Amino acid sequence: MSTQLTGPExxxxxxxxxxxxxxxxxxxGVHATTVRAIAQRAGVSPALVIHHFGSxxxxxxxxxxxxxxxxxxxxRELDRGGDPAQALQRRLVRFERMVAEVPLLGAYVxxxxxxxxxxxxxxxxxxxxxxxxxxxxxxxxxxxxxSTDLRAEAAMLLILGFAPVLLGPLLEHALGxxxxxxxxxxxxxxxxxxxxxxxxxxxxxxxxxx
Amino acid sequence: MSTQLTGPExxxxxxxxxxxxxxxxxxxGVHATTVRAIAQRAGVSPALVIHHFGSxxxxxxxxxxxxxxxxxxxxRELDRGGDPAQALQRRLVRFERMVAEVPLLGAYVxxxxxxxxxxxxxxxxxxxxxxxxxxxxxxxxxxxxxSTDLRAEAAMLLILGFAPVLLGPLLEHALGxxxxxxxxxxxxxxxxxxxxxxxxxxxxxxxxxx
DNA sequence: CCCTATGCTGAACATCCGTTCAGCTGGCTG
DNA sequence: CAGCCAGCTGAACGGATGTTCAGCATAGGG
Numbered sequence: 001m002s003t004q005l006t007g008p009e010x011x012x013x014x015x016x017x018x019x020x021x022x023x024x025x026x027x028x029g030v031h032a033t034t035v036r037a038i039a040q041r042a043g044v045s046p047a048l049v050i051h052h053f054g055s056x057x058x059x060x061x062x063x064x065x066x067x068x069x070x071x072x073x074x075x076r077e078l079d080r081g082g083d084p085a086q087a088l089q090r091r092l093v094r095f096e097r098m099v100a101e102v103p104l105l106g107a108y109v110x111x112x113x114x115x116x117x118x119x120x121x122x123x124x125x126x127x128x129x130x131x132x133x134x135x136x137x138x139x140x141x142x143x144x145x146x147s148t149d150l151r152a153e154a155a156m157l158l159i160l161g162f163a164p165v166l167l168g169p170l171l172e173h174a175l176g177x178x179x180x181x182x183x184x185x186x187x188x189x190x191x192x193x194x195x196x197x198x199x200x201x202x203x204x205x206x207x208x209x210x
Numbered sequence: 211m212s213t214q215l216t217g218p219e220x221x222x223x224x225x226x227x228x229x230x231x232x233x234x235x236x237x238x239g240v241h242a243t244t245v246r247a248i249a250q251r252a253g254v255s256p257a258l259v260i261h262h263f264g265s266x267x268x269x270x271x272x273x274x275x276x277x278x279x280x281x282x283x284x285x286r287e288l289d290r291g292g293d294p295a296q297a298l299q300r301r302l303v304r305f306e307r308m309v310a311e312v313p314l315l316g317a318y319v320x321x322x323x324x325x326x327x328x329x330x331x332x333x334x335x336x337x338x339x340x341x342x343x344x345x346x347x348x349x350x351x352x353x354x355x356x357s358t359d360l361r362a363e364a365a366m367l368l369i370l371g372f373a374p375v376l377l378g379p380l381l382e383h384a385l386g387x388x389x390x391x392x393x394x395x396x397x398x399x400x401x402x403x404x405x406x407x408x409x410x411x412x413x414x415x416x417x418x419x420x
Numbered sequence: 421c422c423c424t425a426t427g428c429t430g431a432a433c434a435t436c437c438g439t440t441c442a443g444c445t446g447g448c449t450g
Numbered sequence: 451c452a453g454c455c456a457g458c459t460g461a462a463c464g465g466a467t468g469t470t471c472a473g474c475a476t477a478g479g480g
Contacts, residue, residue, distance in 0.1 A: 013427075013428080029239075029241070031239070031241045031242050032241050034466080034467065034468085035467075035468060035469085036466085036467080036468090044428075044429090045428070045429050045430075046429095046468085046469090047428075047429060047430080047431095047469085047470085047471090048427080048428055048429075050468080050469060050470085051427080051428075051429095052427090055468075055469080056467095056468065056469090110324075113380060114320075114324050114377075114380075116379045120380075121379065121380060121383040121384075122383075124380045124383070124384055125383055125384040127384075128384040128385070147401070147404055147405070148400075148401075148404060149397060149400065149401040149404070151385055152385060152397060152398060152401035152402075153401050153404065153405045155381060155384060155385060156370055156373070156401065156402065156405055157405075159369065159370070159373055159377065160366055160369070160370070163366070163369055166377070167324075167369065167376070169326045169331065170323060170324075170330075170331060170334045171365060173331040173332075173334070173335055174331075174334055174335040174337075174338040174365060175338070175361055175362060175365060187359060187362060188362060190358075190359065191357070191358075191359040191362035191363050191366065192362075192366065194357055194358060194359070194363065195357070195363045195366055195367075195406075196405075223457075223458080224457095244436085244437065244438085245437080245438060245439085246436085246437080246438090254458075254459090255458065255459050255460075256438085256439090256459095257439085257440085257441090257458075257459060257460080257461095258457075258458055258459075260438080260439060260440085261457080261458075261459095262457090265438075265439080266437095266438065266439090
C-alpha cells in the first residue's frame with residue numbers, strides 16, 4: 001500500500017533521472033534530448049546526470065536496457081502458457097495493455113524500433129521469431145493455410161498487430177483514430193481479424209464467398 | 211545526351227545544396243543535419259546555404275516540398291490509367307522503381323512519414339484514400355470480399371505494400387533481406403500476395419484449402 | 421571525535437550550433 | 451568604360467551543448 005502512496009519526489013535521484021530521460025526521449029528523440037533538460041525535469045543539476053551515468057550516452061544506454069528488460073519480463077512469461085496456439089495473440093494483447101499503462105512506452109518503442117538502434121532491431125527480430133513459431137504451429141494444427149515463405153508472412157502479421165504502436169500517428173491521422181481510446185484499438189483489431197480470417201482459416205473464407 | 215554527362219560540379223550551387231541537404235536528412239534526420247555539414251557536402255560556405263534559403267528551416271522546407279511534388283508527379287499520373295482495378299498495384303510498383311532509382315528516397319520518405327511531419331501525415335492519408343477507393347472498386351467487381359471497415363483494411367494493405375520502405379531496416383534485419391537487391395522486393399511481394407490472396411480472392415482460397 | 425565516502429552543486433570549459441555582416445568577385449547592362 | 455548586382459566567402463556573434471572540477475553537506479564507521 002505504501003508503495004502506491006509515493007510520489008516522484010520519493011524516488012532516488014538516479015531513478016528520477018532515468019524516468020525523465022525516458023520521457024524526453026519518447027517525446028523528442030535522443031538527439032533533441034539535452035542533459036540540462038533531463039536534469040531540470042528530474043529536479044537535479046546537470047552535473048549529477050553525468051555523475052550517475054558517466055555521460056549522456058550512458059543515460060541513453062541505461063534506459064534502453066531498462067526498457068528492453070521490462071518488455072522481455074512482461075512478454076517472455078507468456079510464451080510458456082498452456083495454449084501455444086494463441087501465444088502471439090496474448091503477446092499482442094499484453095503489449096497493448098503495457099502501452100496503455102505506461103503512457104510514453106508506445107512512443108519510446110516506436111523510436112527504439114525506427115531509429116535503427118541495435119536494441120530495437122534485435123527485439124523486433126525476436127518478435128518475428130516468435131510470430132513465425134506461432135504461425136508454424138497454426139499450420140500444423142490445420143488452422144492456417146501452408147505458406148511458402150512462413151517467416152515473411154509472420155513478419156506481416158506482426159507488423160499489422162504492432163501497427164498502432166509502430167505507425168500510430170500515421171494511422172490516427174489517416175483513419176481519424178485515437179489510440180489513447182480503447183475503441184480505436186478495437187476497431188483496428190476487428191478490421192485486422194476480418195482481413196486475415198480468410199487467409200488463416202480458408203474454410204471460413206469459402207463460406208463467406210459470394 | 212549531354213545531360214547524362216554532367217556531374218555534381220556542373221549543377222548550380224543552390225541545387226547542390228538542396229541535394230546535399232536531402233541526402234543528409236535521409237541519412238541522419240533533420241535535427242542531426244547541420245548547416246555546416248550541408249555546406250561542406252555541397253562544397254560551399256555555410257553562409258551561402260543561409261543566403262539561398264533564408265535559414266536552415268528554409269532548406270528543410272524546400273526539400274520537403276520538392277520531394278512531395280516529385281512523388282505526386284510520379285504517382286498521380288497513374289491514377290487516370292485505363293484499368294482502375296490495378297491502380298494501387300501500379301502505384302506500388304512505380305513507387306518501388308522510384309525508390310530504386312533515387313538511392314536515398316526510401317530513407318527520406320521513411321523519415322518524412324515517421325517524424326510526424328504534416329507533409330508526411332497528409333501524404334499518407336492521401337495514399338490511404340486511394341487505397342480505399344481501389345479496394346472499394348475491387349469489391350464492386352467481386353474481386354474482394356466485402357469488408358465492414360473498408361478504410362482500415364485499405365490502410366493495412368497499404369502498410370504491407372509500403373513496409374519495405376516504412377520499416378526497411380527492421381525487415382532487413384529480421385528476415386535477412388536487402389532491399390537494395392531486387393530479389394528481396396520480389397520475395398516480399400510474393401509473400402504478401404500469398405498472405406492476402408485468399409482474403410481478396412475467396413474463390414482461389416477455397417481451391418487452395420487442404 | 422575525526423575521517424572518509426557518498427550525493428550533490430555552481431561555475432567554468434571548449435566546442436558546436438544557426439545566423440549575421442562587411443566585403444570580395446566576375447559578368448552583365450547602361 | 452562605369453556601375454551594379456547576384457553569387458559567394460571568412461570571420462565573427464550569441465547561445466546552447468556535453469563535460470570537468472573543486473568544493474559543499476551529511477551520514478556512517480573507526
